[in-house]
Amino acid sequence: MNAIEILGLSIQFSPWDKQNKLPLYITNTFLIQKANINGILCLALTPQDEFPNISSLKKQMKKIQELENLPIFLKLDFMTDYRKTSLVQNEISFILTDKMVYLPFMYTLITNEHHFAINEKLTKFSQLIFIWILYQNDKKYYMSNAIKDLHISNMTASRGFRQLINTGLFIEYKDGRNIYLITKYEKKELIDKISPYLKSPIIYTGYIDKKDINENMIISGETALSHYSFISTPQVTTYAIEKINTKNINIYNELIDSKNQVRLEVWFYNPYIFSNDNQYVDAISLILTLIDNQDERIAYERDQLLDAILNHKEDL
Numbered sequence: 001m002n003a004i005e006i007l008g009l010s011i012q013f014s015p016w017d018k019q020n021k022l023p024l025y026i027t028n029t030f031l032i033q034k035a036n037i038n039g040i041l042c043l044a045l046t047p048q049d050e051f052p053n054i055s056s057l058k059k060q061m062k063k064i065q066e067l068e069n070l071p072i073f074l075k076l077d078f079m080t081d082y083r084k085t086s087l088v089q090n091e092i093s094f095i096l097t098d099k100m101v102y103l104p105f106m107y108t109l110i111t112n113e114h115h116f117a118i119n120e121k122l123t124k125f126s127q128l129i130f131i132w133i134l135y136q137n138d139k140k141y142y143m144s145n146a147i148k149d150l151h152i153s154n155m156t157a158s159r160g161f162r163q164l165i166n167t168g169l170f171i172e173y174k175d176g177r178n179i180y181l182i183t184k185y186e187k188k189e190l191i192d193k194i195s196p197y198l199k200s201p202i203i204y205t206g207y208i209d210k211k212d213i214n215e216n217m218i219i220s221g222e223t224a225l226s227h228y229s230f231i232s233t234p235q236v237t238t239y240a241i242e243k244i245n246t247k248n249i250n251i252y253n254e255l256i257d258s259k260n261q262v263r264l265e266v267w268f269y270n271p272y273i274f275s276n277d278n279q280y281v282d283a284i285s286l287i288l289t290l291i292d293n294q295d296e297r298i299a300y301e302r303d304q305l306l307d308a309i310l311n312h313k314e315d316l
Contacts (some may be wrong), residue, residue, distance in 0.1 A: 009101065012036045013044060018067045026060050035073075040106065042071040044095075051083075054090055061092075071105040089171050089184065104168060121199045124268050125156050126163040130194065131274060131284050133164075134187055134309075140173075142180040150273065169193055188310040200289050201267040203243055206251035208264050216245040218271050220281045220289060221263060222298065227280050229301040238263040240271035240281055240289075265289065283309050 013033045022032075029052060030045040043064065052060060061072050073093035087094055093103045122130060128150055133141050147157045161181060164170045169190060170181040183190055221238025225231055236258050241249075243266050255261055265271075274282035281289075283305055290302045 010036075010038055011095075016043065016068075021067055022063065026063060029060070032064065033075075034070075037103070037106065040071070042073060042105070043068065044073060044075045046075045054086055054092075057092065058090070071103075073103060085171055088168055091168075102168065122194075122197045123160065123163060125150075125152060126160040127198060127201075128152075128269055128273070129157070129160040130164060130198075131282075131288075133181070134191065134284055135274060135282075140175075140180045140182055141170075142175075142178055144178055167194060167197060188307075191306070191310065198288060198291065200291050201269055201271070201285055202240075202265045202289050203268050205263060205265050206253055207255050207261045208249060208251055210260055210262055212249055213239065213262065214249075217241045217264070218275060218281055219279060220265050220271060220286060224280045224286050225290070225298070225301055225305070228283055228286070228305050231297065231301045236261070236263050238265060240265040240267050242267055242270045 013035050016032045016034045019027055019032050029047065029049045031048055033044045033046070035042050035044040045061075045064075051057075064072060071093065073095055074087070076094055076096050079087075079094070079096050084096075084100070088102060091104045093105060095101050095103075121127075129146050132146055132150055136145075143154075143157050143161055146152070146160075147154060150157075152160075158179075161170075161172065161179065164181065165172050169185060170183050173180055173182060185193065217239040218241075219227070219237065220240035222231065222234045223238045226233040236255065239262055241264060246266055249264075251264060251266070252261075255263070271281045271285065272278060274285060276282065280286075287302055287306050290298055293299060293302070
């Protein structure tokens with residue numbers, strides 16, 4: 001099964017009737033066809049001559065779109081890794097026959113080895129690495145540093161890096177034997193683009209007796225939000241704990257006694273991992289726990305907190 005079939009794309013090609021209005025240097029370089037991809041009209045460019053450099057390609061695409069403003073993709077039979085990296089970095093769409101589909105205007109990246117689509121979420125470790133990236137001050141995100149800071153294996157880090165690359169938002173480079181990622185996006189834009197892939201770290205929630213609070217639990221939820229923002233502290237305190245540490249804890253489905261119980265979020269990763277003070281969960285993880293909260297008051301403070309982090313308004 002090829003990449004197009006894996007993604008479930010249906011592509012129909014037809015002649016483009018404006019080709020004779022273009023300069024000869026463009027029509028000699030590309031066969032231009034109209035394409036319909038799952039109901040989305042676009043233009044397909046098949047190289048017929050020497051492939052232009054990125055700067056020239058962008059100019060030619062702009063010239064074509066002046067005649068018909070449709071998304072454009074390159075239809076290719078072969079491509080070097082360097083060319084692929086360059087096209088992805090510049091967000092130029094392409095279909096590499098039977099091997100890869102990269103269509104930013106459809107939010108899709110697929111290869112014949114794996115696929116990543118907008119309705120797919122990051123894995124646990126990919127999301128951990130992404131959060132780690134948001135907290136870094138450097139522009140190069142080295143795999144070796146992620147392994148050390150997150151206490152994960154080489155294989156786990158490699159898989160996480162690969163999935164982030166497959167979002168089309170990161171490019172992989174090597175410094176000798178050291179692998180690192182870079183992105184052309186500022187962190188605010190980066191989190192906006194990757195937000196469809198993110199998920200709350202919470203697996204499930206419940207309630208426990210206050211006497212069962214232990215060192216594996218850290219303040220989270222609206223209680224932590226009240227620490228980071230101006231929202232009032234809720235009556236029932238919320239804690240978070242990693243699932244592997246819940247074995248001997250009695251967790252109840254409902255709140256029975258608000259004076260003697262606390263709310264407990266069970267996370268798929270250690271909620272201490274990015275905490276600065278070991279008292280409250282870190283701000284970005286907290287924001288992700290509130291990602292689906294429809295309360296306007298909570299949503300406002302959540303968004304304000306995110307802006308504060310990404311604009312470095314305060315040390316969080």
